[in-house]
Amino acid sequence: MSTRVPVTITVNGKVRTAEVEPRLLLVHFLRENLGLTGTHVGCDTSQCGACTIMVDGQSAKSCTIFAVQADGCNLQTIEGLAPEGGLHAMQEGFWEEHGLQCGYCTPGMIMSGVDLLNENPNPSEAEIRKGIDGNFCRCTGYQHIVKAIQYAAKKG
Amino acid sequence: MIPTEFDYKRASSLDEAVSMLVASGGEGKFIAGGHSLVPLMKLRLSEPSLLIDIARIPDLAGIREKDGKIEVGAATTHHAVETSDLLRRLAPVVAEAAGEIGDPQVRHRGTLGGSLAHADPAADMTAVMVALDAEIHLKGPGGWRAVRAADFFQGIFTVDMAEDEIIAGVQFAPVQAAAYAKLHQKASHYPIVGVCAVLQASGGTVQSARVAVTGASTHAQRLPEVEAALAGKALNQATIDAAAAVAGSGLEDINSDIHASAAYRRAMVKVFTRRALERAAARA
Ligand SMILES: Cc1cc2nc3c(=O)[nH]c(=O)nc-3n(C[C@H](O)[C@H](O)[C@H](O)COP(=O)(O)OP(=O)(O)OC[C@H]3O[C@@H](n4cnc5c(N)ncnc54)[C@H](O)[C@@H]3O)c2cc1C
Ligand code: FES
Ligand code: FES
Numbered sequence: 001m002s003t004r005v006p007v008t009i010t011v012n013g014k015v016r017t018a019e020v021e022p023r024l025l026l027v028h029f030l031r032e033n034l035g036l037t038g039t040h041v042g043c044d045t046s047q048c049g050a051c052t053i054m055v056d057g058q059s060a061k062s063c064t065i066f067a068v069q070a071d072g073c074n075l076q077t078i079e080g081l082a083p084e085g086g087l088h089a090m091q092e093g094f095w096e097e098h099g100l101q102c103g104y105c106t107p108g109m110i111m112s113g114v115d116l117l118n119e120n121p122n123p124s125e126a127e128i129r130k131g132i133d134g135n136f137c138r139c140t141g142y143q144h145i146v147k148a149i150q151y152a153a154k155k156g
Numbered sequence: 157m158i159p160t161e162f163d164y165k166r167a168s169s170l171d172e173a174v175s176m177l178v179a180s181g182g183e184g185k186f187i188a189g190g191h192s193l194v195p196l197m198k199l200r201l202s203e204p205s206l207l208i209d210i211a212r213i214p215d216l217a218g219i220r221e222k223d224g225k226i227e228v229g230a231a232t233t234h235h236a237v238e239t240s241d242l243l244r245r246l247a248p249v250v251a252e253a254a255g256e257i258g259d260p261q262v263r264h265r266g267t268l269g270g271s272l273a274h275a276d277p278a279a280d281m282t283a284v285m286v287a288l289d290a291e292i293h294l295k296g297p298g299g300w301r302a303v304r305a306a307d308f309f310q311g312i313f314t315v316d317m318a319e320d321e322i323i324a325g326v327q328f329a330p331v332q333a334a335a336y337a338k339l340h341q342k343a344s345h346y347p348i349v350g351v352c353a354v355l356q357a358s359g360g361t362v363q364s365a366r367v368a369v370t371g372a373s374t375h376a377q378r379l380p381e382v383e384a385a386l387a388g389k390a391l392n393q394a395t396i397d398a399a400a401a402v403a404g405s406g407l408e409d410i411n412s413d414i415h416a417s418a419a420y421r422r423a424m425v426k427v428f429t430r431r432a433l434e435r436a437a438a439r440a
Contacts, residue, residue: 022163023158038303044198045157046194047344049259049261055265059266060264064190066164066190085205133260134260134261135259
């Protein structure tokens with residue numbers, strides 16, 4: 001048995017403490033320990049981006065991080081995006097522009113869109129496509145996802 | 157996919173990291189960004205019994221100018237390299253190449269030192285460091301050692317680094333007339349081939365050139381046939397075309413996989429050598 005490690009991780013503004021096995025993946029910590037199932041596991045091989053969250057303000061694939069590595073970090077998941085009673089501009093964009101079909105890729109896609117606009121508030125179409133390089137969508141063909149991000153960028 | 161069990165420790169200094177590794181008696185492994193190691197551990201291709209987290213060691217952080225050279229700490233993320241004002245000013249090729257790695261999420265976590273230590277045959281920064289003639293700074297129980305990048309990469313996932321050594325950082329000279337050209341594998345964005353060219357030119361003549369390739373063979377390496385075809389020649393399109401035409405003729409063990417056959421890679425080494433040289437020449 002490996003030694004459990006105490007961690008303190010802020011998730012969507014709430015401080016969470018736990019003792020975790022070092023091999024526990026961050027995505028499983030979120031989904032199973034905290035019940036935050038908005039973050040999805042698609043491929044489990046670091047490719048698809050369905051598990052994308054923000055770690056200290058930067059997008060990251062939570063299936064490729066051990067929870068112990070996030071000790072002391074500030075995380076944001078899809079559940080922490082919307083203001084009380086409303087939608088985040090990126091969520092509104094996906095709603096208005098039909099940026100999803102099955103919705104499986106959507107939480108990760110939205111987090112990547114938010115990360116992109118944090119760095120580059122007025123991206124070109126090419127920059128948007130490069131910004132979602134790490135996210136696969138098997139349904140939409142990406143066209144409406146690009147429009148959704150453009151909508152959010154326009155809304156500012 | 158769940159890795160085998162392991163213990164986890166976080167090192168707070170370079171010396172502590174090395175002594176933790178020595179104490180583990182060959183069972184421990186460093187983890188920096190984890191973006192090569194975690195996937196391997198999930199597949200149980202790597203089963204360390206101890207992970208030593210080096211991502212937050214202050215000695216491994218930062219990009220700075222020192223004695224006319226540039227130093228980049230091993231734990232610097234690809235994203236920090238890509239967006240560094242200092243690098244964009246003094247060695248733009250390094251920032252540009254880092255911006256071509258993987259995707260934003262990978263660049264936010266993956267580190268320069270991790271990429272060099274792992275030495276994937278298709279890593280990007282390996283070729284850039286070889287073409288820049290960078291020095292790789294290693295620390296072990298016996299002290300410091302510096303290795304030239306061209307000597308560091310020796311084979312597939314094989315580098316000149318002892319079991320108990322750590323990469324602290326890299327050092328290279330500022331450079332403008334350099335460029336990196338890469339054929340992306342569309343899903344992962346690893347290079348099918350990537351070529352980095354560095355030119356020293358004056359009065360319209362190439363004094364010397366360093367050109368390195370990655371993705372094509374077992375490890376990043378220089379293309380001496382291209383360098384020889386450039387040295388002493390007028391810097392113009394005819395020279396570039398002639399040099400690119402011989403690119404890869406000295407390469408052995410060309411990779412062949414589901415993404416590209418050996419014949420295709422051979423052809424692309426020429427194409428991407430030409431593109432890298434054209435872009436470097438535009439800055440000479
Ligand atoms: C989806 C995906 C796409 C990618 N695309 C690309 C790409 O296009 N181009 C590219 O070049 N790479 C790519 N990568 C790999 C990425 O760049 C990795 O981040 C990098 O190869 C390893 O860096 P790391 O910090 O994550 O290392 P880790 O995974 O933490 O470590 C890798 C190895 O290096 C050792 N190590 C780490 N740091 C040190 C050190 N300072 N001293 C000694 N040993 C050390 C570790 O013990 C381990 O054996 C991709 C990865 C993924 C998951
Ligand atoms: S589940 Fe993490 S990248 Fe696919
Ligand atoms: S909406 Fe189904 S995978 Fe993107």
